[in-house]
Amino acid sequence: MLIEFSVKNFRSFRDEVIFSMEAGNGDELPNNVFEVNNTKILKTASLYGANASGKSNFMRAFTAAIMMVRNSNMIPLGARWAEIVPFLLDECSRNEPTVFTFVFIANGVKYRYCFGTDGEKIQEESLDAYYSQKPSNIFKRTNVNDYKFITEDNSRLKALVARNTDNKLFLATATNWNYDKTKDAFLWFMNSIDTYDSFDMIADEDLVSYSKDDSPFKDFSLKLLRETDILIKDIHVDYAEKDMDTNMMDLLVPPAIKNNGNSKFRSLNIEVEHEIELDNGNKKTYTLNFGDESSGTKILFALAPSLMRAFAKTRVLIVDELEKSLHPSLVEYIIKIFNNPNINKANSQLIFTTHAVSLLDLDLLRRDQIWFAEKNPMNGVTDLYPLDDFSVRKDENIQKGYINGRYGAIPFIGNGIDLWRE
Secondary structure (H helix, E strand, C coil): CEEEEEEECECCECCCEEEECECCCCCCCHHHEEEECCEEEECEEEEECCCCCCHHHHHHHHHHHHHHHHHHHHCCCCCCCCCCCCCCCCCCHHHCCEEEEEEEEECCEEEEEEEEECCCCEEEEEEEEECCCCCEEEEEEECCCEEEECHHHHHHHHHHHCCCCCCCCHHHHHHHCCCHHHHHHHHHHHHCEEEECCCCCCCHHHHHHHCCCCCHHHHHHHHHHHHCCCCCCEEEEEEEEEECCHHHHHHHCCHHHCCCCCCEEEEEEEEEEEEEECCCCCEEEEEEEHHHCCHHHHHHHHHHHHHHHHHHCCCEEEECCCCCCCCHHHHHHHHHHHHCCCCCCCCCEEEEECCCHHHCCCCCCCHHHEEEEEECCCCCCEEEEEHHHCCCCCCCCHHHHHHCCCCCCCCCCCCCHHHHCC
16 A cells, blocks of 8 residues: 655656655544554545646656566666656756655555666665664665665675666566565565556456456446446457467568467457336347447446456555546546445555546545645646645535635636737
């Protein structure tokens, strides 16, 4: 579970911004909070802001950091991390490293992991583990290749330095060579946190699960669709990988890659059953192609496996524009089930950006669950801050306050006269 994330010198974030999932002092909406190791943590958090304010850049920061950890063992020697883009609107920042810091709990232990990179080399990196109230530094890396290690494992970790390279994260290298004190932290990045910019596509492994008659994903999806008032009786997924015949190979596969051993193609058909009540009171089932369903139905169908996994095992889901193609009521429903302890028994977390003002409701989200991104129009720097920074009463109409600009993070729109002036 995520406690805190900070980023510095990444795209529009020139200065360090800190995003916290640690609950504040308020006692409202107790179901929206859970406690681990004497720390109160939020289950959900929202991020508001005008277009081009930096909300999506914040999501990109999460993605860039996570993917660097996941792919570190595979990056070639000397290759550059293309995801790393510093703040480019001043001469100092463009030549300084981008820095990411995560504070999280994995397998019951709190970790603090930080690394900085210019895209070509890892300039700094450190891992602290909280086996007690006091942190234990597992390793610290500075100036690309200057290392300091936990005393009892010093000789073993020194031997692993030779297996690392300037552009690889030592967290990944040490874990890859079976060092146990980095394993849980590394696996948290691999398995417990994911970012999404859309749910337009369904992962192949999820389609395989959906295609099975006894698929738990299928049952969960049908329940989710029915709960959200989408009248679907059943879903049939026919998915398979099949061998191409010679004619298909000649037609579809470019000659340059015919000999690479990949002669498979994906066969997919999804049909949806709708049970309709006729005027005479009888019921009749109609089967439609999945392509004819609404965008909202498709998104819920693609989202369902991620939700089911989150409610089975602790995960962090980070979604850009959660309301995309979904009615605000459906978005509210998703937030509510994450905050519901009877459904979200694993205490998984949902972090999302949104423009849906209707969700600014203190009966739905606590003051510390609402964040704002605002870009300074003079220098292009994005700042991040919570509603909790303002003196907001528990019964205050925050929708009205936001629209009226009390909390910032809204667009300043002209009157249109200059646009049409000759």
